[in-house]
Amino acid sequence: MRWPGSWKSPSAVGLLKGTPINWLLFDKDAALAPVIEQAKQAGLHVAEMASPPAGVALLAGEWPGVAMGRGGGGASAGPTGVPWVDTNSWKIRLELARRPGADIWVDAPPKGARIFASSYRTAIADSAAFGGRWIISLDAQLAAGIADSKADALATWKGIAEAAGFFATRKQWPAYLPEAVVGVVSDFAGDNEFLGQELLNLIGRTNQQYAVLLKTGLTTAALRGLRALIYADAQPPAAGLRKQILDFVSAGGLLITGPKWGVPPGTPAADEHPRYAARTLGKGRLAIAKEVPDDPYVLAQDSALLISHRYELVRFWNGGAVGSYLTVAPDRKRAVAHLLFYADRGPDKASVRIVGRYRKASLWTPDRPEPRPVEMEIQKDAVELHLPAVAQYAAAELEV
Numbered sequence: 163m164r165w166p167g168s169w170k171s172p173s174a175v176g177l178l179k180g181t182p183i184n185w186l187l188f189d190k191d192a193a194l195a196p197v198i199e200q201a202k203q204a205g206l207h208v209a210e211m212a213s214p215p216a217g218v219a220l221l222a223g224e225w226p227g228v229a230m231g232r233g234g235g236g237a238s239a240g241p242t243g244v245p246w247v248d249t250n251s252w253k254i255r256l257e258l259a260r261r262p263g264a265d266i267w268v269d270a271p272p273k274g275a276r277i278f279a280s281s282y283r284t285a286i287a288d289s290a291a292f293g294g295r296w297i298i299s300l301d302a303q304l305a306a307g308i309a310d311s312k313a314d315a316l317a318t319w320k321g322i323a324e325a326a327g328f329f330a331t332r333k334q335w336p337a338y339l340p341e342a343v344v345g346v347v348s349d350f351a352g353d354n355e356f357l358g359q360e361l362l363n364l365i366g367r368t369n370q371q372y373a374v375l376l377k378t379g380l381t382t383a384a385l386r387g388l389r390a391l392i393y394a395d396a397q398p399p400a401a402g403l404r405k406q407i408l409d410f411v412s413a414g415g416l417l418i419t420g421p422k423w424g425v426p427p428g429t430p431a432a433d434e435h436p437r438y439a440a441r442t443l444g445k446g447r448l449a450i451a452k453e454v455p456d457d458p459y460v461l462a463q464d465s466a467l468l469i470s471h472r473y474e475l476v477r478f479w480n481g482g483a484v485g486s487y488l489t490v491a492p493d494r495k496r497a498v499a500h501l502l503f504y505a506d507r508g509p510d511k512a513s514v515r516i517v518g519r520y521r522k523a524s525l526w527t528p529d530r531p532e533p534r535p536v537e538m539e540i541q542k543d544a545v546e547l548h549l550p551a552v553a554q555y556a557a558a559e560l561e562v
């Protein structure tokens with residue numbers, strides 16, 4: 163938690179009693195020395211914001227939720243009219259790919275005029291569902307209300323502690339592995355930073371389940387189970403990487419790339435697309451953009467169509483502004499579908515289809531210690547869950 167600068171009294175440390183908060187991060191302020199001493203006596207770890215502890219990657223993030231238009235008068239929408247969602251999910255996953263084993267702490271203080279109790283629960287779930295931890299940061303009004311023991315502020319504080327505690331007790335979930343249909347291959351840096359990183363962001367917004375694949379050190383095992391790869395870097399791939407990707411295609415995969423790939427392998431195919439030339443190679447296909455890809459939104463949308471919606475692992479109905487992350491246990495006997503609803507109010511009646519031959523489902527929400535009942539329809543190779551009214555986050559735990 164980022165300690166509010168207005169909490170000058172050491173007695174404020176008592177507000178953390180019974181919560182899962184174990185680290186306090188302080189901005190440099192000599193007046194807070196007594197508070198820091200009291201925190202240490204209470205058994206809490208402390209550090210300066212500018213100097214996080216060893217093993218922690220401090221990530222500058224966005225205040226998550228539905229982005230508001232200028233002046234806060236309405237939701238900002240993309241070209242399709244779907245509300246734009248700010249999320250830290252792709253940043254966390256990219257950082258985990260770059261720094262395996264690191265603890266990812268997301269620094270994303272509240273901002274904007276529309277900050278509700280639900281906004282804090284969204285911030286916690288938006289990081290924790292994807293393997294990170296949001297640094298709890300209170301807006302000035304909430305911090306003052308908690309210090310003054312105002313009922314509504316204390317209720318919000320209780321909800322923050324409950325949400326943080328929910329994820330803290332589920333220590334097995336972060337070890338689950340992501341399920342994916344498409345992998346994005348890049349170094350996500352330099353000339354490839356904007357397109358590669360924004361592509362992760364926008365593919366996530368389509369609810370395609372994706373893998374972050376760093377092109378240096380890419381293993382054959384990392385490609386297993388994928389149906390498609392996207393390679394849109396400004397440079398052609400190195401010889402070893404090129405062979406790996408073409409082996410993937412020959413075995414039945416799809417490669418989506420641009421003219422910077424180099425001389426296209428395979429033979430021309432009859433598939434028609436206004437922006438891509440199709441080729442076949444072995445059992446697989448290539449879709450080579452006719453122009454250098456420069457619009458990540460278009461590339462993300464095209465990828466969904468080129469791969470085909472029939473291969474979607476997670477599909478929503480009546481979900482609104484949603485995000486999802488499907489993970490599976492190492493023994494593949496359990497899976498967790500993290501379902502995030504970024505509007506201030508969750509859906510009353512949403513359904514989600516999740517691919518997999520599961521026979522049991524439990525629906526977990528941070529406000530309850532036990533799973534909620536959920537109606538489940540078992541299909542040939544998937545399950546469809548008809549959700550009850552939920553708030554900002556729910557986790558569908560599935561068993562074979």
